Amino acid sequence: MLDRSPSIADDKATATLQDKIAPARVRPRLGDDVTLSPAASSPADDATDRKNMSLLIQLRWTAVIGQIVTIGAVHLWLGAPLPVVPMGAVVLGLIALNIGSLAWMRYRVAVSNRDLLIALILDVVALTAQLYLSGGITNPFTSLYLLQVTLGAVLLDSRASWSLVAVVFAAFIWLTGASRPLVLPQAAGDPVNLTVAGMLIGFALNAVLLVVFVTRIHRNLRERDAHLAALRQHAAEQDHIVRMGLLASGAAHELGTPLASVSVILSDWRRMPALTENSELAEDLTEMETSLKRCQSIVTGILVSAGEARGEGSSPTTVAEFLSAIAEEWRNARCKTTLHVVNVFGEDLPIVSDVTLKQAIFNVLDNAFEVSRHWIELVAERDGDDLVLSIIDRGPGFSKDMLTQIGKPYQSSKGRVGGGLGLFLVMNVVRKLGGSMTAENLHNRGAKVKLVLPLKTLAIGDDFD
Template sequence: MSASTFVPRLGDVTPGDDATDRKNMALLIQLRWTAVIGQIVTIGAVHLWLGAPLPLVPMGAVVLGLIALNIASLAWMRYRVAISNRDLLVALILDVVALTALLYLSGGITNPFTSLYLLQVTLGAVLLDSRSSWSLVAVVFTAFIWLTEASRPLVLPPAAGDPVNLAVAGMLIGFALNAVLLVVFVTRIHRNLRERDAHLAALRQHAAEQDHIVRMGLLASGAAHELGTPLASVSVILSDWRRMPQIMANREIAEDLAEMETALKRCQSIVTGILVSAGEARGEGSSPTTVSAFLSALAEEWQNARCKTTLHVVNVFGEDVPIVSDVTLKQAIFNVLDNAFEVSRYWIELVAERDGDNLVLSISDRGPGFPKDMLTQIGKPYQSSKGRAGGGLGLFLVMNVVRKLGGSITAENLRTRGAKVKLVLPLSTLAIGNPFD
């Protein structure tokens, strides 16, 4: 009278499946303890209350065997890496064997608790694959047929009452026990399965997001290659113009030329970042530095390209440590800063802190904040509060860059006004010589 774990097909085990298996194994152990208690109560009632002579020693040995099986299951579950369909089938067969032994010692086929075989078959249909379910049915059918030929008769004394009424009462108790155990177990197993399905849905969503990344990466990489040639041509032309005295003699034209060169360098930096993010030109633009130097250079570059007075940097990281200046990470931080700049033109704060072995970057603004429904969707593609078609990819790309580095990203609205985006980055992945370089 027990249940067991739900097991995925061999070769198709996921972390979510393993968690479901262990939850269902816990249900198996709970239900087996319930069965042991029920069997002790039933044996005591029949022997003491009805006065029927039962073979207490053999029946007690069966009950002790179930207790030992439960204790062994606890130890087995602790050290078992994965639970297979075969393990589940063996567990249910052992329960059938224990039930058959108790029925054999207490009347065989005439025992009204033979209906508990249906509990084993139902659990097998819920938890096993098709082939194993039919194997369990064959075992139960064989045990049932064997009981019709071999069993120890259950002799009730005349004082126990009408045998027909006792049989009806026994069938009623057996039916009620079957119904209660099935409802309790199937309800819990379905809850576990829903949790597993939710986990698998999250994995599918993650796979879809990764597919978006691949397709956008290919598109961005192709566009970056195409832009490389015209940008190089413009750079050559601007260099030629700068060497022309008649152009440099005009102050306004010279200033415009300087702004154009700054903008061109920014475009070339963006193209380089795209190629690095796509896995090309690996190592270009990456160089040894420290946390403080990386933040200072990042802030200066962003201020030169956007606004010199908007960004306020607060570095409370503490003792400086060497890291690699990663172009992809810099582009990701620029993306967050650019998003904040769109809604907060006059004030943005970048705070750098250390939390154990992590670099924590908090970017705050004084904009309208994130809509409440977006806070739970941060990092998913096409989740944007700006109302632009195809928008919402910025934080999605940032999320995946940070995830690749082993970090995490969170967002929250501030109490008064504005929002804060926090990037948590392990220093080990930013250190010189780490495998992500």
């Protein structure tokens, strides 16, 4: 049995019927360029930069706590005469910077590479101020500069990274000639041992913070790369869909004339007594007319979905009527006893009878019919603001490889050349309606394909609660 190809272009008939749902149902038109442009990656980059900015804020909180502990330990425990007031002012400045950054991120739509650079430079300035007040270049915690440089190399582009290196280098050079010396009392112990201990603590802080934060930054970058890969895959699928839609639309135009000719010939045959008086030939004529109407319906559906036959195939209806119409048409075309419809949606809801969705459901039913000739169940449920349609069969189920590749083109267990496009097209139709499609094998026997569709893209009116 040939897979029926659901519509893939802008459903103009539905849009003209209900303008309210049009913004939620943006679809590529036949011939539109759907390749992934560089701008398409910006949302993923923005989300990653926001996550990285949040990591810098967390690191700054860690620095605030570490500085408070270090200042208290050196001033109170070792008895070193630290300038507590100026150093405390720097800590308060970091706290104010963090609070301001959190408020800024709440109202900021996007975080840029420049914003990350500024945040890192402010952290370098704060570290330089603390080192200046506590021994300058002789302070063992100067190694924390490497943490800023490493974070910059991971987070920033090449130009910004070198800019941060220049700032750190300038701060380091400045500390060599301008700093307040730190004089430790004799009771504190050997200065050499204290310096070595400070270097050890600084090294441990660098190592721990680098592992923790660089690992999390890399995770953010991997998530961004995975998102961009998904966008590219989606763009490739859309381009594939558009090409197939163009071929289907052209084929529909070409088939229109011969189908019309066949229809005229069958009408003439119906008026010939020699054919109508023969019961066997009359029955054959009826079957031919039914098949012809089926072909014409498919061609009309392709033209409607391509926007070339407005007003056909889309109309206001309800969930119950929509399911009943699908069941009746499918039974008439396939088998009258196989399909069982279970509607537990609840209160009936006015929706748009969408020709693309109808074709997608037909496709799933046809695939189930190929492996389960005697029993198929179509279950309609409501899950919050979603219409959930489950097609259940008693066939052998999907293979493990098919379950992982469900909805991808040319993934089929039927062994036909060019097979596997049915569920791929269904996936794209459902996705353009804002929904999702999943498949699973049942424990006893058979499989279930679930279509989850947001009611806001189907319901007529603003309130569907």
